[in-house]
Amino acid sequence: MNKQQNVLIIGAGLCGSLLALRLGQRGYNVSVYEMRQDIRKVDISAGRSINLAFSNRGNKAIKLVGLEHKVKALCIPMYGRMIHDNHGNTFQSNYSGRDHEYINSISRGELNALLLDEAEKHKNVNIYFNKKCKSVDFEKTTARFIDFNTKDEFIEDADIIIATDGAGSALRKSYYLGKKFLFSFSQDYLTHGYKELSILPKENGDYKTYKNALHIWPRGDFMLIALPNLDGSFTVTLFLSYDEGPYNFNNLTTEKMVLEFFQKEFPDALALMPNLVNDFFENPTAPLGTVKCSPWHYKDNTLLMGDSAHAIVPFYGQGMNASFEDVVEFDAVLDTHEGHWDTVFSTYEKTRKKDTDAIADLAIDNFHEMKAHTANPIFQEKRKLEMALEKSFPDDYSSKYSLVTFNEHIGYREAMLKGRAQDKAILNMLADGELNANDDLATVLEKVKKETQNILEDDKIAGLK
Amino acid sequence: MNKQQNVLIIGAGLCGSLLALRLGQRGYNVSVYEMRQDIRKVDISAGRSINLAFSNRGNKAIKLVGLEHKVKALCIPMYGRMIHDNHGNTFQSNYSGRDHEYINSISRGELNALLLDEAEKHKNVNIYFNKKCKSVDFEKTTARFIDFNTKDEFIEDADIIIATDGAGSALRKSYYLGKKFLFSFSQDYLTHGYKELSILPKENGDYKTYKNALHIWPRGDFMLIALPNLDGSFTVTLFLSYDEGPYNFNNLTTEKMVLEFFQKEFPDALALMPNLVNDFFENPTAPLGTVKCSPWHYKDNTLLMGDSAHAIVPFYGQGMNASFEDVVEFDAVLDTHEGHWDTVFSTYEKTRKKDTDAIADLAIDNFHEMKAHTANPIFQEKRKLEMALEKSFPDDYSSKYSLVTFNEHIGYREAMLKGRAQDKAILNMLADGELNANDDLATVLEKVKKETQNILEDDKIAGLK
Structure with a gap:
């Protein structure tokens, strides 16, 4: 097998730089072209470092490339959601009943820089910045770029091209506009947009609010969240409708209105x-x-690969984790079919797409869960029960959140099917009075398992998924 | 209100010509531009007249414009599915247990010609052929056309533009490429394609097989169907995967293979x-x-409007019916908000889109039902039970098929939710032995209603749709 094959990667974001590192480790000649400037040479000022939730599926990939300890040093554990009500009261809802299961806040920039550094340690990996891909000739395996410094356009040839150039992918656009084959495609926007804000550190550098949680201010139709950064700041994000409700992005046009909105909703x-x-x-x-x-x-x-194939909304904290898991899955397919790219690509899509479709749908579910259900009594009762089950039966029960986030040995689709059935079982048994807070937990576990199984079987017989 | 407003309609297919007729009846100045030549001047030879299933929702629109009797003369009733097995055995599965409920085979060309004739009877309606829309400037409300005869390009101005230009709509493309607002969009292809074939009439003009049914040869992964035409022929359609299975469109390249495939599967x-x-x-x-x-x-x-907003696969026989119902819904919104186009358009979308989304999903369901489930014993048992329920309790029970096809007073979404819950209830009760063929029908009805209600309530509590 010819390991001297030239692989061209479009995009040196999180997925592209991880893929370059891995393919570099495997011995390929890797060239990466990135439209932005080198993130390692950009000053990221306090409170503006966009952060992400890093968890088990992402860590699987980080272990694969041998960077577990270096990445751990960049992580801030978040053990649960810290819910803030309209009056400033808070309560914490843990992500799991198992103490060792938590998610991590991590800086996109620092993680990306680490991956670029590690990739460039391989002589067979070269990364070029300020070079934007304009289109890909997928029949000739060539890509056209423009150099932002010189304004020159140039064409690069390769044995294979992998696009990790995000939601606005140039390769995907070439597939769509090329009309050389039937290309199914969807872009779906929520009615809500988002805006990043910040909570700066205290003067002494301390955190102004509790560090080890993902803070949520759920308000039904909109919400605010905050994730900690290593420098003592929090990155805050407002999720709000563009044009519905008394306050929205279209009508928050004056200082007075913004302050009035926050004073009322997030004092x-x-x-x-x-x-x-x-x-x-x-x-x-x-x-x-x-x-x-x-x-x-x-x-x-x-x-x-990554967002170029399956961009998702951020509400499950799985965007980066899913893209990293892509690299793990791709690597496993390479182990079996290396040298036969057609088989590698088609096998990879066949095994992977069902899972990225599932996490896309789960992320939409979680949008509604975070902004509304977290403030709903029956939902809170379900969470409490699930925490108790996970604590008492750590090997026997995992909530939907745990299945998706901490059970990296099963795929997103399996996690979705089982997790949704469990949620349906518990919510209905609570609503019907078939479960209650004083029940013996072993009995509860039995009931939940049985009802979950019934739901899955009924769906199967009806031909539903 | 100024009824002298100029309405430009792009596309004189079934939806466009019906809309032109209705807006002409309402007094608007209507100009219609169609890319194809005038269908009334084209010779349609025997066996090549593409036919469609026309049913209650479409008829609602035809009644609105006063053409019920003229359209009825073009219709061939189809009372059920005539199922053909591999050995040439047939059995009929009716569409409804109520005798007056059936669907109709109708020629696209003849129906379109009738609508064009009727629209042109209005002095305020003008239809232009051989003029293809290239793009729409939706901020200026102008459309650019090319005349296929003269090759001239020209721009038309109007007060409003309505695009009924089908699945490949120029206006939709302008929305997508314009990037002036967030435009959610999806195109999803099945793994299967289709090819039209024909059964010609006998020499004396008679039908070669039973006239008043929709014939189906279900084979699990693929199928053949046939609908009757007025001239004694049938239009036959083969639905088959492009590249999967022992026989597919990509490998059926020789006369020998095609004959072998049909001899084996559809003798x-x-x-x-x-x-x-x-x-x-x-x-x-x-x-x-x-x-x-x-x-x-x-x-x-x-x-x-029509396919330009919501193109669907043909398996529920609802494509034309849905587009015709669009015109009915639009007309009802006009009754309330005429003169305020912004309100008309947004109200129309708000009330209508949930239903066209539903029929799109139902049509995919029916693809699987037609090619596979129609040959499945438990599915056949369900259909038999439902026919008996509809016959014995005509006012009290309607199957999913009846809710979608014959209950035009409820929307597709309501029909989908109720119909899917009923299917799930019956299939599961049959599988669990809770229903069987010897049960008293009144008891069966009670059980089905109760279980359907339970399923709908459980889904509601779980936050599912």
């Missing part, structure tokens, strides 16, 4: 954000979209 | 089709796709 957050108005009017409002498509590859020439 | 159909090989290699293979999008309109300037 405790406002108290920590003297910089609110400045952030609000300086930072852009961005849309929230889901992208799905198929096929992900063209013959043995080109492949979409 | 009784082959006996009626001496023209098979000729049809097979002369007629194109076409893809099957679903299109959804949102928003359907831009401010008070432009609107998508």
Whole structure:
């Protein structure tokens, strides 16, 4: 097998730089072209470092490339959701009843920089910045770029091209516009957009609110969240409708209205954000979209991976984790079929797509769960019961959240089917009075398992998924 | 209110010509531009007249424009599915237990011609052919056309533009490429394509097989269907995977293979089709796709209607019916909000989109039902039970098929939710032995109603739709 094959990767974001590192480790000649400047040379000021939730599926990939300890040093554990009500009261809802299961806040920039550094340690990996891909000729396996410095356009040739260029992928656009094969494609926007804000550190560098949680201010139709950064700040994100409700992104146009909105809905957050108005009017409002498509590859020439194949909304904290898991799955397919790119690409899509479709749908579910259900009594009762089950029967029960986030040995689709059935079972048994808080937990576990199984079997007989 | 407003309609297919007629009746100045030549001047030879299933929802629109009797004369009633097995055995499965409920085979060309004739009877309606829309400037409310005869390009201005230009809509493409607003969009292709074939009339003009049914040869992974035409022929359609299975569109490349495939799978159909090989290699293979999008309109300037907003696969026989129902719904919104186009467009989308999304999903369901489930014993038992319920309790029970097809007073979404819950209830009760063929029908009805209600309530509590 010819390991001297030239692999061209479009995009040196999280997925692209991890893939470059892994393919570098495997011995391929890897060239990566990134449209942005080198993130390692950009000054990221306090409170503006966008952070992400890093968890088990992502860590599987980080272990694969041998960086577990280096990445751990960048992580801030978040053990649960810290829910803030309208009056500033808080309560914590853990992500799991098992103490060793938690998610982590991590800086996108620092993680990306680490991956770039590690990739470049391989002589057979070269990364070029400020070079934007304009289109891909997927029949000739060539990509056209423009150099942002020189404004020159140039064409690169490769044995295979993998696009990890995100939700606005140039390769995906070439598939769509090329009309050389039937290309299924969807882009779905939520009615809500988002805007990043910040809680800066205290003067002594301390955190202004509890560090080890994902803070949520759920308000039914909208919400605010905050994740900690290593420098003592929090990155805060407002999720709000563009045009519905008394306050929305289209009508929050004055300082007075923004302050009035936060005073009414998020008074405790406002108290920590003297910089609110400045952030609000300086930072852009961005849309929230889901992208799905198929096929992900063209013959043995080109492949979409990460967000370019399956961009999702951020509400399950799984965007990066899913893209990292792509690399693990791709690597496993390479172990079996290396040298036969057509088989590698088609096998990878066949095993992987059902799972990325599932996490896309789960992320939409969680949008509604976070902004509304977290404040709903029956939902809170379900969470309490599930925490108790996970604590008492750590080997026997996992909630939907745990299945998705901490059970990296099963796929997203299996986690979704089982998790949704469990949720349905518990919510209905609570509503019907068939379960209650004083029941013996072993009995509860038995009932939940039985009813979950019934639900899955009924769906199967009805031909539903 | 100024009724002298100029409405430009792009596309004079079934939806566009019906809309032109209705808006003409309402007094608008209507100009319709169609890319094809005038269908009334084209010779449609025997066996090539593509036919459609016309049913209650479509008839609602035909009644609205006063053409019920003229359309009835074009219809051939189909009372049920005539199922053909591999050995040429047949059995009929009716569409309803109520004798007055059936669907109709109708020629697309003849129905379209009638609507064009009727629209042109209005002095305020003008229809132009051979003029293809290239793009729409939805901010200026202008459309650019090319005249296929003169090759001239020209721009038309209007007060409002409504695009009824089908699955490949120019207006929808302008929305997508314009990037002036967040446009959610999906195109989803099935793995299967289709090819039209024909059963010609006997020499004396008689039908070669039973006239008043929709014939189906279900084979699990693929199927053949046939609908009657007024001239004694049947239009036959083969639905088959492009590349999966022992026989597929990609490998059926020789006369020998086509004959071998039909001899093995459809021997009784082959006996009626001496023209098979000729049809097979002369007629194109076409893809099957679903299109959804949102928003359907831009401010008070432009609107998508019919297939341009929601193209669906043909398996529920509802494509034309859904587009005709669009016109009924649009007309009802006009009754309330005429003169305020922005409100008309947004109200219309708000009330209508949930239903067209539902029929798109139902049509995919029916693809699987037709090619596979119709040959499945438990499914056949369900259908038998439902026919008995509809016959004995005509006012109290309607199957999913009846809810979708014959209950035009409820929307597709309501029909889908109730119909799917009923199917799930019956299939599970049959599988669990809770229902059986000897039960008293009144008891069966009670059980089915109760279990359907339970399923709907459980889904509601779990936050599912």
